[in-house]
Every structure is written in C-alpha cells, then in structure tokens.
Amino acid sequence: MKINTRLFTLALYASLAAPSLALAADAPDPGKAASYAVRIPVTLAPDAPLQRLVLPAEALVRLQNAGYADLRLFNAAGQPMPMALANVAAETATQEQQVKLAAYPIVGAASAAGLEGLSLRIEERQGRRVVQLNTGGGATPASAQKVLGALLDARAITAPAARLTLDADLPVGQPVSFNVQASRDLKNWRSLADTVLYRADASAPVASLGNNSLELAMVELKDHYLRITWGDATVALRGATLVTSRSTATRQRVSATMAAPALTHPHELTFALPFATPVAALKITPQGSNVLVPIRVLGRNDRNQPWALLASAVVYRMTAAGKEQASGPVELQGASVREIKIEADLKTPGFAAAPEIVLQFEPAQLVFLASGQGPFTLAAGLASSAGATGAFLPMASLIPDYKASQENTLPLASVDVSKVDVTGGSSAAGPLVAAQSPTQGIPTRSLVLWAILLAGALALGLMAWVLLKQTRQAPGQGQ
Missing domain, CATH: 2.60.120.260 (Galactose-binding domain-like)
Structure with missing residues (x-):
C-alpha cells in the first residue's frame, strides 16, 4: 500500500495547489505592456527630461483600480518610467459684467459747506426720486437749494466691483474733484475712490484730462449705497456704469x-x-x-x-x-x-x-521622467488589479527641490488616440463605453477558476475511490 499512499499524497498536493496555480496563471504581469487592456502611443515634448501627460478618456474608461494603480508608462525597451500622479491645475477665468446705475440728485441748502456728518433721506417729487439732506432743522425753500452730489443704489450688486465710470457733463475750463463713498445706512460713509476731471473744450463731450473710470479695488457693494460728490462745481451727473468682475476656477472635465x-x-x-x-x-x-x-x-x-x-x-x-x-x-x-x-x-x-x-x-495627469528611447506607450487597465499597488512616486521624489504646483509648469506630452491598441481587438475602442448588464452571469475568470477547483476535487475523489477499492481487494495486507 506504499505506492497507493504516495499516489494519494500526490493527488492531495495537486488538488490543493490547483487554485494557487490557476491564480498565478491568470494574474497579469504589471511590468509588461501586453498585460494591459489598452495601449496608447505617447509623443514627448522635445528636450525635456521631466514632462507631464493628461490622461485621456481612452485610458480612464479601462482602469480597474479606483486609485489608478493599473496605469503605466513604458519606453521602447518595455521598461516602466518613474512617474507621479497629480491633479490638473484649474483654469482661472474672469467674467465681467456692466451694470447701469441711475443717479439720484442730492439737494440741500446752497450755503451747505459739505455733506460730512449729515444723513440723507429719499423723497419722491413729481414722479422723480430726490435725495434730501437730513439736517434736523427746518425745511429749506426750493429757491435756496442746489445739487450737492448724487446717490446711486448698488444694493443689488452681488459680485465684486472693479471700477465705476461716470456719465457726467462738466463745466468748461474748471477742474472738478469727484469723490465716491459707500454706506449701508445713508449716514455713515467710507471713501472708495476719487479722481479729478477737466474739460478744456466746450465741444468735447467728455473730459479731456483725467480718467472718468474710478478703480474700486474689487469692493463688495451688496446692500450699499454709493454717494458721489464734486464740491461747488456745476455738474450734471446722469448716472454711472459699474463694472463687476468675478473670477472662477474650473477644470475641463x-x-x-x-x-x-x-x-x-x-x-x-x-x-x-x-x-x-x-x-x-x-x-x-x-x-x-x-x-x-x-x-x-x-x-x-x-x-x-x-x-x-x-x-x-x-x-x-x-x-x-x-x-x-x-x-x-x-x-x-x-x-x-x-x-x-x-x-x-x-x-x-x-x-x-x-x-x-x-x-x-475629473482630469488627472502623470508627471514622469522620460528615460530610455522611444516610442513610448501609455498602458491602462489590468484584469486583476483590485488590490494592486500603484507605481507612483511622491512628487518631491520625482522633481528636485519641488515647490507646490510646480508640475503644472512642465512641458506637456501628448497621446495619439487615433492609434489605440486594445487587447483582444475589442469593438469598444476609443472613449465609447460599452453598456453592460449588471445581471450578466459569472465572469469568465471566475468560471475558469471554479472549473479548475472542480477538476481538482474530482481527481481527489477518484484517487480516494481507487485507494478504497484496492484496500477492499487486499484485506489483511500490511503497509
């Protein structure tokens, strides 16, 4: 029975080793480009050892690891290149918008020395809105009143204010100093900007000297009024154009x-x-x-x-x-x-x-050291990579004396998506994602593994049956 025992032991070892052999045979080699689902030619920027490459959709739709672990960049010798994974820098866009603001005249006593320390009140006169000084004294006759400035309603402005352009008629040959202030309550004011305008010729519609656009340094004007004053000069301010500016940082997905x-x-x-x-x-x-x-x-x-x-x-x-x-x-x-x-x-x-x-x-990019000779290949997607470890280095290890976001200044390599090489000649080449049913049976890999396990179990059962039969035919024999 020694031979039978040995056969039994060999069969047992074979049945136990079958799953490991099946897994080893099925596991792809991440060090070989042929193991990946897709391979895409990469064209490097000239004369740059360190470069970056934005990952195309053709690669993203084949990755089997949420951390991009099944992603490599190979040279012509099949060697993987040192690389790091980084986000793509957001593009900053500035959007400007013009808002027309009506000017409401501020009237007060002709003898008023200024508006400092005085509050305002808004009145309706014959269908026209007028801003009146609130001095706390008696009413001033209309004949003794003059326009001391103008009020602009900016309470609905939500974006930061970049500049204010005045639409005003100026006296000829007289420099006029304009001051712009802001307030929430029409009583407490803070200065925002000032300028001096001069109109030399009566035929000129605008000032010939000075800038009628006042920079407001991106001030927030929501729920604020603007007050514009110009001293004792005779000025007709029809209104103003407020330019708002908002910067947005976006990534092109x-x-x-x-x-x-x-x-x-x-x-x-x-x-x-x-x-x-x-x-x-x-x-x-x-x-x-x-x-x-x-x-x-x-x-x-x-x-x-x-x-x-x-x-x-x-x-x-x-x-x-x-x-x-x-x-x-x-x-x-x-x-x-x-x-x-x-x-x-x-x-x-x-x-x-x-x-x-x-x-x-969301866009992602590889930062890599272009080592070896071309052509270079981006490979993505391993059949078994759920627990794979990525080959990514820390950015500080790849770029000497690394500074934050320095990778975004590197030359940009490109991919040729018209020459995508798909393993098995899949019809889903390119960025088109094939629709799959979530109820489509057991995957092929699982079927193969179960078949090997079943074959090992049958072999073990067969050997046990042979041993049992031989034991019954030769009772009393020793080992």
Missing part, C-alpha cells in the same frame, strides 16, 4: 460617451460600468422633445450590496424659440461604483427610450 443601455422599464435603467475610475458626473439627456424627468441616481459595487443614493436631479430636453435646451450634468462627487441605477419619478411617464449618457471624469 474628461468625457466619454456611453452606448445606450437596454431600457426594460420606463422608470428604471440599470447598467454596469466596465471600469473603477471615480465618476465626477453623469450628463443624462432624455430622448425626444420637451421631456422633463425627475430622477434619482443610485450606485453599488456588488449585486449583493444595497443600492446607495448618489444624487437627485431633474433631467430635461426642451425647445423654446427654436433653440434646444438640455439639463446639465448630475454631480456624483467622484463616486467609484461598478453598477448604476437611474430611477425616474413614478409620477411621470418616465423614459420612452434609453437616455443619452455621457460620463465625466
């Missing part, structure tokens, strides 16, 4: 179109994502015209998990005055999920057809 998923129910659309890259937003546009659907977007990573609410929104497509309008993206805040469900409000007809879906990703 990377987009990929999803093939239309199968719609089996007008109030529910469920599909799987073939990648793990965090999704910033979904742009969901209903089919048809004049359609409005309140929706909820839910997500999960496994069919055994409960659905989690990611966002609620109203999506629409409408035509007004011959111009089509569509809803903006539904923000998902960088959710990394493998299955998504879109629920339409049951109080509406829902979707007549699957809506158009565009995936949006």
